Amino acid sequence: MSVLITNIQRFCLHDGPGIRTTVFLKGCNLNCPWCCNPENISSYIQNYYDKEKCIAENGVCICGECSFADRINSAEKLAMLSEDDIKRCFPKALGSYGKFYETQELVTELLKDKDYFRNGGGVTFSGGEPLLQFDNLIPVIDELHNNNINICVETALFVDDSIIKKSLEYIDYYIVDLKVLDRCECKKILDVDIDKYISNIELLINNNKRISLRHPVISGYTDSDSNKISIKEFVNKYKGRIIDYTELDEHHLGDRKRKSLG
Numbered sequence: 001m002s003v004l005i006t007n008i009q010r011f012c013l014h015d016g017p018g019i020r021t022t023v024f025l026k027g028c029n030l031n032c033p034w035c036c037n038p039e040n041i042s043s044y045i046q047n048y049y050d051k052e053k054c055i056a057e058n059g060v061c062i063c064g065e066c067s068f069a070d071r072i073n074s075a076e077k078l079a080m081l082s083e084d085d086i087k088r089c090f091p092k093a094l095g096s097y098g099k100f101y102e103t104q105e106l107v108t109e110l111l112k113d114k115d116y117f118r119n120g121g122g123v124t125f126s127g128g129e130p131l132l133q134f135d136n137l138i139p140v141i142d143e144l145h146n147n148n149i150n151i152c153v154e155t156a157l158f159v160d161d162s163i164i165k166k167s168l169e170y171i172d173y174y175i176v177d178l179k180v181l182d183r184c185e186c187k188k189i190l191d192v193d194i195d196k197y198i199s200n201i202e203l204l205i206n207n208n209k210r211i212s213l214r215h216p217v218i219s220g221y222t223d224s225d226s227n228k229i230s231i232k233e234f235v236n237k238y239k240g241r242i243i244d245y246t247e248l249d250e251h252h253l254g255d256r257k258r259k260s261l262g
Contacts, residue, residue: 001136002100006039006128010113016212018121021113023106025137026098028128030156030190032179034218037252038261040128043216045098046259047078047086054110064088075262095171097261098174103136114147122150122172131159134167141170151231157200158192164200168207176201178215178245179222181230189221205241 027043062067
């Protein structure tokens with residue numbers, strides 16, 4: 001079995017308890033306008049062009065023949081890039097988002113950090129929506145649990161409840177996004193059904209899972225007074241059943257990656 005990953009980030013302090021290694025999985029069933037990891041939305045490998053790394057001079061690529069020397073980026077041009085084109089770019093302005101890891105390859109990579117997990121840390125699977133690749137993650141999680149490593153998942157929770165039920169046995173800690181609670185606004189902005197989210201939250205709570213909620217406060221999308229009131233009521237409803245609730249400030253860390261995808 002293989003898992004499609006864009007990045008393995010070490011020594012993370014905000015992706016669950018203790019020191020974590022965070023694995024970013026590719027593929028998401030949402031397309032949030034404010035997404036900070038746009039390279040993880042698509043479920044297939046994508047080429048990118050990072051204009052800031054390019055060292056073309058006067059529209060001429062100093063590395064050889066490169067169609068991106070004109071500095072005009074587009075998804076169509078990116079799709080036509082070959083592996084050789086990417087390899088020729090020594091400043092690494094051209095590259096690919098996504099790599100397939102086989103089970104043992106990923107386990108071996110993550111076990112390198114085992115010494116950092118002694119005081120309650122572990123591995124966090126993020127994305128994208130990591131639960132979309134959950135079946136392929138199970139053998140990885142089994143191996144990590146055999147090494148007494150705590151497993152956390154960062155999820156938007158808009159997945160089939162069969163996945164949630166299956167995950168209960170494997171996930172120690174859930175960090176769950178809390179975006180838009182109004183049914184119409186949720187459908188309009190995220191194109192998903194809020195009822196699925198609420199039923200999945202209750203499924204986790206009724207099974208006594210450890211849960212943290214995070215609300216990204218995004219102007220024009222999630223920051224309305226009505227949404228803030230709904231979220232406050234939602235959090236109060238489950239007070240004592242969730243570990244904590246955090247508001248995340250708006251930022252623009254995804255802009256450069258979005259541009260790199262054309």
